[in-house]
Amino acid sequence: MKNGALFIKAAVLFCFMAGCSFMNEQQEISKPATLIQRQLVSEGQDLKNRLLIIATGDMSGVYYSLGQRLSNMFEKYNGAVSGTQVTHASIENTELVSRHRAEIGFTSVDVLDLPETDKSKLRALTALYSNYVQIVTTKQNDIDSLEDLVGKRINVGTTGSGTRLMAERILLETDLPHDQLNLSYLSFSQSAEALQNGTIDAAFFSSGIPNNEIAFISRQTELSFIPIPKDIIEHLQEQYGVYTANEIPSDTYKGMKKSVQTISIKNVLVTYDEMSDQHAYNLVKTLYEHLPELQHTHPAASDISIEEATKQVPLEFHSGAMKYFSEQGIIENQ
The missing domain is CATH 3.40.190.10 (Periplasmic binding protein-like II)
Structure with missing residues (x-):
């Protein structure tokens, strides 16, 4: 068992250094990743070779399947070193993101006003489909x-x-x-x-x-x-x-x-407040420029549309995401 755990951690380190992606189905994988995570996401102007952890949910749920697809998309179109993390979903995801243990998290909007949710450390990237x-x-x-x-x-x-x-x-x-x-x-x-x-x-x-x-x-x-x-x-x-x-x-x-x-x-994709504007911009741009790929993953994703991207979300949007929506005419220029 110990040898197996060492192999997994070695594989993750290899993926990071080689610029490949991994799909994380074990929560412990993200722990060594967070040691280098913060410096990666705050530097540079794109996602290439950036470590990107997506907090999802139960492996049988929609969060997980969409998170895996997003991970593949960010690797394919941005060169991101990306992986998903299995979680208990919404409440845990907001905690992981606010503590910089994940870059992105899926959550339902009713979780955002809970006392334990630190909204000051979270920013919305886009509204999604409904639960x-x-x-x-x-x-x-x-x-x-x-x-x-x-x-x-x-x-x-x-x-x-x-x-x-x-x-x-x-x-x-x-x-x-x-x-x-x-x-x-x-x-x-x-x-x-x-x-x-x-x-x-x-x-x-x-x-x-x-x-x-x-x-x-x-x-x-x-x-x-x-x-x-x-x-x-x-x-x-x-x-x-x-x-x-x-x-x-x-x-x-x-x-x-x-x-x-x-x-x-309504569900929303969240990140933390310190993510760079260019990083957040590229994440949202990739999602919407290749939205059909995400929608083919699960029928629920057919409800995702850029016209609804900023609606029904009681959370401040990341300025990088707002820049993209402004360019698309979804909101007035900031």
Whole structure:
């Protein structure tokens, strides 16, 4: 095991020195990288031979697949030494970026106003697609509403995830006796497996649609989706101001008979405040000049558009990103 770890670290060092890219599926890979990370991103006028870590999420989630594609794009078009980091997603990603342990992170915008999020150290690069809250159960559990969750085993997502944040906010809006909710904190892949084998009764997913894990189990197990009541949606909108009433379309997953009422949350790509203007400019330029490549990675990315790039994001944008958007006529020249 120790020899394997040494091999991985040696491979990363070789990649950096040789100018190649790597795809990081182990969090420890980013730790030696951060020792040289800061000096790399603050120097020079382009991304060539710059180390670029992208904080993503669960390997089965949309963040991860899009992060891998972005990593490949930054290498292909900018010569960046780039890799992805598996994380618990939104909350953890903002922490990693603000502490310079990652250059870029995916996050949902509701995370940005949490007390633990240091917005002063973060800057937005661009708005992305929306996450949809998907509350999933199996037909055999006979769960049709949030009220039916009393006494049930419910997964609300991992610590540090936007899924857990959203699940807890929704459950707090209900009249359910919280001491009668049996909660677990599993990843997307663990949650899907637990639904299939019956060790949990329902699970919250907050992700782009379709979620890969839900899509997979829907082809093997008959699923049901629990709607979010209108009054809860409206109260969450009033309280936080970042949620949108939406629907999961009826053709999203196998076996769905009708659309499901839910809420969606905009995602944003963030970096830290000290990233150079030219570096941030090139990142955003590469993303939008080659957007079809990103959109082919997952259907959720089809909602990414430059016209919406600066909307619904409660965070100051990086000046390098704003320069690019000004050149494209998206905002007035600064």
